[in-house]
Amino acid sequence: MEKIEITLTINDKLREVSVAPNDTLLEVLREKFDLTGSKESCGEGVCGSCTIQMDGKPVRSCLTLALEADGCRIKTVEGLANGDQLSDLQESFINHGAVQCGFCTPGMLISADALLQNNPKPDEKTVRKTLAGNICRCTGYAKIVDAVCHTGNPDNQCPDCKTGQ
Amino acid sequence: MRLPRFDYFGPDTLDAALELLATHKEEAKILAGGTDLLVRMKKGLLNPKVLISLKALNGLSYIKKDDEGIKIGARTPLADIISSDLIQIQATALSQACEKIGAVTLQHYRGTIGGNILQDNRCHHYNQSKFHRSGRQACHKEGGKICYARDESDRCNSTCQSDGATALMALGAKIILASAGHERTVDLENFYTTDGIMPFAMEPHELLKEIFIPFQGGQSAYHRLAFRSAIDYPIVCAGVLLTPSLTQKDEIEGARIVVGAMGRSPLFLAGESAGLKGKKFTDFAAFQTAADAAMNSAATFAVHNVGGTLEYRRAMVSPMVFRALKEAAQAADR
Structure with missing residues (x-):
């Protein structure tokens, strides 16, 4: 089983790496590039904590071979913030208390970010449908959904939100 | 892992x-x-x-239409099928089925229609970790001689839980299997063996290349029952197609009722389908009769192996078939 050279554009940086055929993209991101934001929980595509964006589309990195991602643009949760400046979505998660244990958060952010890029003002139903593949065992989802909705519609009245206070 | x-x-x-x-x-x-x-x-x-x-084979990812029907490349991602207006209008059941597969972030961009048809049969005694399976003798599907889902069964009773295949069978789809220097077309309903170990009648050197949905007129619909609306596989599902008579627009000429997630393959119920011929699109009593008959036929195939009690799954066949028939009939009536 030979190692194969692949090229990935990870969070806008061109990277080269040699991978084995049975390395998943998640393993490469975490172990070779130290991008440990994406998490492995179930390892079988059910929970969504390993979600990353491949060419702008949210996919499960635990069920994607690194070789299959050769030449693709990859965006992980580390790519959302601009240096120390968090993205609006990340700020909104904080302001709404949408993070508890935080294990699902990277996946939630990446799924929500992919939605907001295509649909900047999603309604609650769309947000719930889009995040249906990401499981959270702490928050009960309400605050996460609020946080995503509020990012797209910042003028909405939102009783729980600390934004603008 | x-x-x-x-x-x-x-x-x-x-x-x-x-x-x-x-x-x-x-x-x-x-x-x-x-x-x-x-x-x-x-x-x-x-x-x-x-x-x-198949990463480099972009030529296997397409949705095309000609005079006879719709052709879908086997590697077409589910997201493309869901967003296709052509499929939404001409093959509604397939669009509804694909939308319910997995979750947006899970299957829709990576998952393909060919892969959905060819997803292996499942059984909650078999689809377990190595550790779990190591604690007991191998079942039929693992090469042993025991079935944990049905006592004393001499063969594998794993269940086909493909949403796409159920909808496509209702639509009367054909599939094209390619092998080196050869191609053959098979009706989807003839594509299944009755063996849960290898459920598909295809050779190891064959590749699913294309799915063909013939234009038959009429309306189709798909309904499914699962524990959660996303991620989970269906525990009961039904796809139907109703075509109107050419002379009497309010009369059903042909019907196809397919029940999925109950047997080793999606079940095309020929008798129940034929019983709807000549009925009016507004005859809901006839739909109920057909749905109850479908429940009785499909119930015999099911074993307790995909979650939910067997009694519940059997009882839910009728509402799923009825809802699908009603939806297709109402769409045809419009």
């Missing part, structure tokens, strides 16, 4: 892929989206020596 070791090939042309498949046969598996295959490999249910990736 680590994947087992294998060799990876990413052929540039379909011919090269078929050549590789002909060389490696049983030792090779086709990798499209990987959302079913890689999970099975991680659990040690499957250990192919070679994976042949």
